[in-house]
Each structure stands twice: as structure tokens, then as C-alpha cells.
Amino acid sequence: MKEADVQQEPSYLGAPYGLASWLLTKDHKRIAILYLISITIFFAIGGSFAAMIRAELVTPQGDFLTADLYNKVFTLHGVVMIFFFLIPSIPATLGNFFMPIMIGAKDLAFPRINLLSWYIYVVGATLTLAAVIMGGVDTGWTFYTPYSSISSTTNVTTAALGVFITGFSSILTGFNFIVTVHRMRAPGMTWFRMPLFVWANYATSLVMILGTPVIAITVLLIAAERALHLGVFDPRIGGDPVLFQHLFWFYSHPAVYIMILPGMGVISELVANVSRKQIFGYSFVAFSSLAIAIIGFLVWGHHMFVTGQSIYAGLVFSIITMLVAVPSAVKTFNWTATMYKGAVVWDSPLFWVLGFMGLFLIGGLTGLFLGAMGLDIHLHDTYFVVAHFHYIMVGGGVMAFLGGLHFYWPKMTGRMYSEPLAKVASMLVFFGFNLTFFPQFIVGYMGMPRRYHSYPAEFQVFNVLSTAGATVLGAGYLMILLYLVYSIVKGPKAPMNPWGATGLEWKIQSPPITHNFHETPVVTEEAYDYLHAPAPTREVTHHE
Amino acid sequence: MSNSTSPVSVAKPHPKLQSHFFSMDQQLEASTLGMWVFLVTEVMFFGGLFMAYIVYRHMYPHAWVEASAELNWKLGGLNTGVLICSSITMALAVRAAMIGNRTQQLINIALTSILGATFLVVKFFEYKAKFEHHLVPGPHFDPSLEQGMQIFFSLYFVMTGIHALHMVIGLGIMAYIFIQAWKGTYNAEYFAPVEVSGLYWHFVDIVWIFLFPLLYLLGAHGA
Numbered sequence: 213m214k215e216a217d218v219q220q221e222p223s224y225l226g227a228p229y230g231l232a233s234w235l236l237t238k239d240h241k242r243i244a245i246l247y248l249i250s251i252t253i254f255f256a257i258g259g260s261f262a263a264m265i266r267a268e269l270v271t272p273q274g275d276f277l278t279a280d281l282y283n284k285v286f287t288l289h290g291v292v293m294i295f296f297f298l299i300p301s302i303p304a305t306l307g308n309f310f311m312p313i314m315i316g317a318k319d320l321a322f323p324r325i326n327l328l329s330w331y332i333y334v335v336g337a338t339l340t341l342a343a344v345i346m347g348g349v350d351t352g353w354t355f356y357t358p359y360s361s362i363s364s365t366t367n368v369t370t371a372a373l374g375v376f377i378t379g380f381s382s383i384l385t386g387f388n389f390i391v392t393v394h395r396m397r398a399p400g401m402t403w404f405r406m407p408l409f410v411w412a413n414y415a416t417s418l419v420m421i422l423g424t425p426v427i428a429i430t431v432l433l434i435a436a437e438r439a440l441h442l443g444v445f446d447p448r449i450g451g452d453p454v455l456f457q458h459l460f461w462f463y464s465h466p467a468v469y470i471m472i473l474p475g476m477g478v479i480s481e482l483v484a485n486v487s488r489k490q491i492f493g494y495s496f497v498a499f500s501s502l503a504i505a506i507i508g509f510l511v512w513g514h515h516m517f518v519t520g521q522s523i524y525a526g527l528v529f530s531i532i533t534m535l536v537a538v539p540s541a542v543k544t545f546n547w548t549a550t551m552y553k554g555a556v557v558w559d560s561p562l563f564w565v566l567g568f569m570g571l572f573l574i575g576g577l578t579g580l581f582l583g584a585m586g587l588d589i590h591l592h593d594t595y596f597v598v599a600h601f602h603y604i605m606v607g608g609g610v611m612a613f614l615g616g617l618h619f620y621w622p623k624m625t626g627r628m629y630s631e632p633l634a635k636v637a638s639m640l641v642f643f644g645f646n647l648t649f650f651p652q653f654i655v656g657y658m659g660m661p662r663r664y665h666s667y668p669a670e671f672q673v674f675n676v677l678s679t680a681g682a683t684v685l686g687a688g689y690l691m692i693l694l695y696l697v698y699s700i701v702k703g704p705k706a707p708m709n710p711w712g713a714t715g716l717e718w719k720i721q722s723p724p725i726t727h728n729f730h731e732t733p734v735v736t737e738e739a740y741d742y743l744h745a746p747a748p749t750r751e752v753t754h755h756e
Numbered sequence: 757m758s759n760s761t762s763p764v765s766v767a768k769p770h771p772k773l774q775s776h777f778f779s780m781d782q783q784l785e786a787s788t789l790g791m792w793v794f795l796v797t798e799v800m801f802f803g804g805l806f807m808a809y810i811v812y813r814h815m816y817p818h819a820w821v822e823a824s825a826e827l828n829w830k831l832g833g834l835n836t837g838v839l840i841c842s843s844i845t846m847a848l849a850v851r852a853a854m855i856g857n858r859t860q861q862l863i864n865i866a867l868t869s870i871l872g873a874t875f876l877v878v879k880f881f882e883y884k885a886k887f888e889h890h891l892v893p894g895p896h897f898d899p900s901l902e903q904g905m906q907i908f909f910s911l912y913f914v915m916t917g918i919h920a921l922h923m924v925i926g927l928g929i930m931a932y933i934f935i936q937a938w939k940g941t942y943n944a945e946y947f948a949p950v951e952v953s954g955l956y957w958h959f960v961d962i963v964w965i966f967l968f969p970l971l972y973l974l975g976a977h978g979a
């Protein structure tokens with residue numbers, strides 16, 4: 213497919229052909245594509261559950277779904293979106309593809325384990341889908357005991373085992389990244405020359421290897437309690453269900469950083485590129501990733517202010533929650549300072565950057581509302597919480613994922629998509645998202661609780677707005693899928709460096725060869741040396 | 757970076773050098789670091805269980821002592837000794853691989869496996885006794901026992917069960933490196949698999965070193 217090129221070696225996509233060569237590949241780039249296809253499927257599944265939720269909530273009566281079915285639908289929406297889309301989204305796709313290239317390595321340290329992680333993901337995903345087909349789960353994605361361990365008659369064991377198994381795919385990805393960053397850097401690639409995307413993935417990997425094992429053992433205990441009567445959280449024999457919540461949130465709060473830190477890494481790359489400037493305060497941005505990863509492990513109790521946890525514990529968790537906002541703010545200020553007096557280019561990456569910054573800012577600030585203990589008593593378990601975490605995980609996480617996907621698409625596929633369409637889609641997503649979730653802040657503040665299929669009539673206007681927004685948002689996502697797939701078939705060929713970006717990944721052909729580099733690169737410059745960056749070469753490709 | 761040898765200067769790469777590494781040194785360092793990182797995840801995995809143990813021991817101090825007295829500390833102690841011996845033979849196996857001594861490798865890997873298997877056999881008889889004494893949580897658990905004791909036994913079975921599962925995996929690894937050692941795969945240039953298997957084996961032993969006193973040695977044992 214690259215006859216026009218002078219390169220003798222075919223790209224990773226073409227060498228060799230055949231389904232078996234993909235399913236048995238050890239190439240990090242191909243594994244990234246396998247992950248990309250899998251998570252897209254799960255995004256669609258999770259999205260259709262969301263569509264059912266929004267359809268139900270158009271009217272105050274529970275008329276479209278029964279209460280039981282509604283419980284299952286929101287549970288599966290959460291389980292699928294969190295464990296099968298958001299957690300692997302950026303690390304397993306963009307991280308897998310670009311992290312080794314960015315540090316000048318031929319592959320991750322353990323290519324076979326990388327492939328294994330994808331297969332583990334597939335097995336876990338299949339088990340969870342089996343739970344769906346067998347009739348679903350209704351515990352909420354949080355699997356709270358004792359409901360999950362004793363009362364629920366749905367397929368909790370199967371779903372819990374699915375989540376347990378998928379956890380190991382995440383552990384293996386994190387493990388592989390950490391060893392790769394430590395041991396696989398090219399000559400001259402010092403720690404402080406690494407792109408911030410690599411730092412962000414490194415910090416994410418720390419969270420993955422420290423947090424995921426704890427959720428793994430916790431959901432395993434639920435499965436053991438249901439299947440083998442090994443009761444650990446069972447109040448009938450003196451067990452403490454709140455212990456489950458502690459163990460669960462010990463992972464699940466840091467899991468938010470698994471979803472958002474890689475996104476922050478993507479945004480750092482994009483901000484430098486659209487501003488055509490070195491990132492302001494590079495080392496602050498790098499260390500803030502580590503700070504978020506570490507402090508993030510000390511705040512889990514803010515999910516438990518109303519569980520009867522000691523008020524002093526609550527106070528401490530509340531204060532540390534405020535603290536964890538500091539490194540996030542450091543990043544946001546540094547990105548803004550990078551853009552300030554930068555030669556900002558009106559390319560589609562800018563749209564994703566601005567979208568991310570706006571949504572992440574709202575999500576982060578409302579997180580402070582919820583971290584404040586007194587206010588949380590009022591807001592706990594309302595739509596305010598739902599809106600807050602969607603602003604972070606979808607507004608922040610998915611926006612960054614899409615931004616990164618668009619930015620790196622030419623490198624991954626060797627094709628260009630339509631710039632105008634990308635700009636339109638990014639705005640559709642931005643406005644659709646705000647229309648969906650901003651009303652939920654208001655209706656949540658007014659007291660609408662989450663997780664019910666019916667609600668008092670005075671909340672209807674907000675829910676109709678929300679559903680209308682979700683429709684626009686869905687159309688935006690669908691549009692992206694269509695023009696990206698179209699670009700693979702009909703898009704113009706991408707040059708080596710369409711955005712005029714810095715970094716090793718832009719100095720190799722698009723798409724890269726299997727071993728990434730013809731010769732091991734020797735790094736002599738800092739990251740984001742935009743003073744010496746080449747000009748964007750996108751226009752040249754149009755008369756291909 | 758440790759890869760001082762440039763890829764060009766190496767005349768003929770070692771047959772066991774994977775193509776994405778520069779040198780055998782880099783490959784060994786990656787494997788070793790990889791195993792350490794993996795062990796960190798294992799610590800966190802067992803950490804969740806130890807956390808539950810701490811909470812409930814604090815909640816039910818008396819029941820914990822009562823339940824611990826039901827365990828056979830002599831068998832547990834025997835198994836502790838067995839595992840310590842197996843760690844010694846494992847360390848000797850790694851040493852033998854590093855100097856390329858095939859006979860010593862085979863003997864020590866075999867001894868390690870036999871000791872590991874002994875541990876599992878003893879564990880089997882301990883489990884069997886618990887079934888007979890109605891100490892397995894669930895509907896057959898002795899209802900006359902104090903509140904909290906059932907949780908102790910739940911944790912006992914989960915913790916020692918997962919530990920035993922690690923032992924079984926360890927025996928599988930031993931079988932693999934035994935076959936490789938038989939073929940003479942390991943020598944001074946290439947011994948990473950034996951080294952990382954050794955790290956794993958020692959880790960599983962250390963977990964037991966914590967489990968034994970925490971589960972078996974609470975309070976004064978009667979007879």
C-alpha cells in the first residue's frame with residue numbers, strides 16, 4: 213500500500229497480511245489497533261445502555277423500562293463504560309501505540325504479555341457480556357455489599373469475575389509500561405526529555421499496578437461469598453459491609469486518574485502543538501502527574517461521607533481531596549500559559565484542547581463542591597454527582613481520547629480525515645455534552661436522586677434537555693466514527709508530519725514500520741522544541 | 757540507560773536475545789524489573805486481604821484467638837520449615853544456572869518442586885480436617901461457635917487458598933525451567949528465567965511467613 217514511498221520495508225499494517233498475523237501479533241502497534249476496535253465496540257454497547265436510560269427519563273413516569281430493568285441498564289452502562297472502555301481507552305490504544313515510539317524503543321519490554329493483556333481483556337469482556345445475556349446485573353457498577361453479596365438474584369458472580377479478569381489486563385499494561393519506561397529508552401532519551409504523554413502514562417501505570425490488585429481481590433471476595441459461602445462482608449455472621457466500600461473506593465477513586473491522567477498527557481502534546489511552543493513549566497506538568505497518582509490514593513473516603521465513617525476521618529479525606537485539586541490546577545494553568553502568546557493555529561486539535569479544558573474545568577470545580585463534607589451531605593447520590601463525574605470522565609477523558617485519536621490518526625493509519633468535518637464533530641460533541649449534563653447539575657442540586665426510573669414531574673424539563681443533548685452527543689460520536697472509517701478507505705495519504713509536531717513519532721514514516729525505526733534514534737534535544745519544528749505539511753497531501 | 761553496547765558492535769547476537777532489546781544485559785534487567793513490579797502488584801493483592809484481617813481481628817479479638825486455636829500449629833510450622841528449605845534450594849538453583857552447572861540446576865529445581873508439593877499435601881490434610889470439624893464457612897459451619905469465628909475461617913480459606921494457588925503455579929514454572937535446564941538452555945549469559953522464577957518462589961514463601969503467625973499463632977494454644 214506504500215508503493216509510492218521510497219521505503220523498502222512495508223508498514224506495520226501490511227507486513228504480513230492475514231487475520232492470524234493480527235491475532236498472534238506481538239507488535240505493540242497492532243495490539244493497540246486490536247484494543248481500539250474492542251473498546252469501540254464496548255463504547256457502542258455502553259452508549260446504547262445510556263440511550264435507554266435517557267429514553268426512560270424523558271417522562272417522569274417509569275413507562276419505558278420497568279424498575280428492575282432500569283437497574284440493570286444503568287449498572288451495565290457503568291460497568292461497560294468504566295471497565296471496558298474508559299480504563300483501557302487511552303493507555304491501551306494511544307499509549308500502547310505511541311509510548312514505545314516516543315522513547316525510541318522498538319516495542320514494549322514484554323510484547324507477548326502485551327498480547328496476553330488483550331486476550332485477558334477479551335475473556336473478561338466475554339464473561340461480562342455473558343452476564344448481560346443471562347439476564348444482567350442490578351447492583352450498580354459499585355457492587356455494594358450486602359446487596360451484591362447476599363440479596364441480589366442477578367448474575368453478580370459472572371459479572372464480578374468478568375471485572376476481576378479484566379483487571380489483570382489493566383495490571384499487565386501498567387506493568388509493561390513501567391518496565392518499558394525504565395529500561396527501553398533510546399540513547400539520549402533522559403527522563404526529562406520524555407514527552408509529557410509518556411510521563412502521564414507512567415503515572416497511570418503506577419495507579420494501575422497499585423490499585424487494580426485491590427479491586428481484583430475485593431470483587432473476588434464477593435464472588436467467593438456468593439459461590440462458596442466464604443463470607444467476609446456478610447452482616448449475618450458479623451461482617452462489615454462498609455469494609456467493602458473502603459476496599460472498593462481505594463481502587464475506584466484512583467481509577468478516575470487511570471481515566472483522566474492519560475488524557476492530560478494527550479492534551480499536553482496537543483497544547484504544545486497548537487501553540488507551537490515548549491510546554492510552560494514542563495517539569496511541573498510532569499511531576500503533577502506523579503502527585504495526582506500518589507495523592508489520589510489518599511482520598512477514597514470522600515465517597516463515604518454518609519456511611520457512618522468517623523467524622524474525623526471524613527475531615528481528613530475532605531482536606532486531602534482539596535489537595536489533589538492542586539496538581540490538576542497546575543496542569544490547567546500551565547496549559548493556559550503555554551497557549552498565552554503562542555502562535556495558536558486554528559487546526560482541529562485546538563478544538564479538542566479547548567473542549568477538554570472547558571469541560572475538565574467544570575468537572576474539577578464541581579468536584580470541590582462534592583469534596584466539601586457539609587455540601588456533600590446535600591448533594592450525595594443526586595444527579596449533581598452524575599453530572600460531575602461525567603464532566604471528568606466523558607468531558608475530560610473521552611474528549612482527550614478523541615483529540616488524541618484525531619491527532620495521531622494520520623500516523624496510525626497513514627490517512628488524513630476531513631478537517632472541516634472534524635471541527636464540526638468536535639463542536640457537536642462539546643455542545644451535545646453540555647446540553648446533556650449541565651442540566652443535571654441543576655436538577656441534582658434541586659434534589660433529584662440518581663438511579664430511579666421515575667421522578668417528580670417538576671424535574672421533567674431538565675431531563676428533556678438532557679435527553680436532547682444526549683441525542684446531539686450521540687450524533688457527534690457517530691459522525692466521528694463514519695468519517696474516520698471513511699478516511700481509511702478514501703482519505704488522502706498522510707505525510708510524515710502533518711501537524712508540524714516535535715517528537716520521535718513524527719520523524720518516522722506514516723504508518724510506521726514494524727520495528728518503528730530503521731536505526732535506533734539518538735536523542736539530543738528537549739521535548740517540544742517547537743523553535744526548530746518543521747512547518748505543518750498537511751496541505752501538500754491534497755494533490756496526491 | 758544500561759545499553760552501552762551499540763547494536764552495531766555486536767558481531768552475532770545471542771540466540772536468546774529478543775529483537776526489540778539491544779543487549780542481553782538490557783533483556784535481563786527488563787525481566788528482573790518486570791518481576792519486581794509484578795511482585796508489587798501481588799503485595800497489593802494480598803494487601804486487601806491483610807486489611808480485612810486487621811479490621812476483623814480488631815473487631816473480634818476473642819473470636820480470633822478461639823479460631824486460631826482450631827488450627828494445627830504443628831502442621832503449619834512443619835510447612836513453614838518446608839518452604840524455608842525450598843527457598844534455599846531455589847537460591848541454589850539460580851546460582852547453578854548463573855554458573856551454567858546443569859546437574860546442580862536439575863537437582864535443586866527437583867528438590868524445590870518436591871518441597872513445594874510436600875507443602876500442598878500437608879495443606880490438603882489440614883483442609884480435610886477443617887471439613888470434618890465443621891469449620892468451613894457456610895451452611896455446615898458449627899453454629900455454636902462465637903460470632904466472628906466464621907469470618908476468620910473465611911479469611912483463612914481465601915488467604916491460604918490463594919497462596920496455595922500461587923504454589924501450584926510455582927510448580928508449573930518449576931516444571932518448565934526443569935525441562936529447559938535439562939536441554940541445557942541456561943548459562944552465564946542467559947539465566948533470566950531461572951532468576952525471575954526464583955524471585956517469584958521466594959515471594960510466595962514470604963507470603964506464607966506472614967500468614968503462618970497471623971493465622972496459627974494467636975494466643976496460647978491448649979494442647
Ligand SMILES: [Cu+2]
Nearest residue numbers: 465512514515
Ligand atoms: Cu473519588
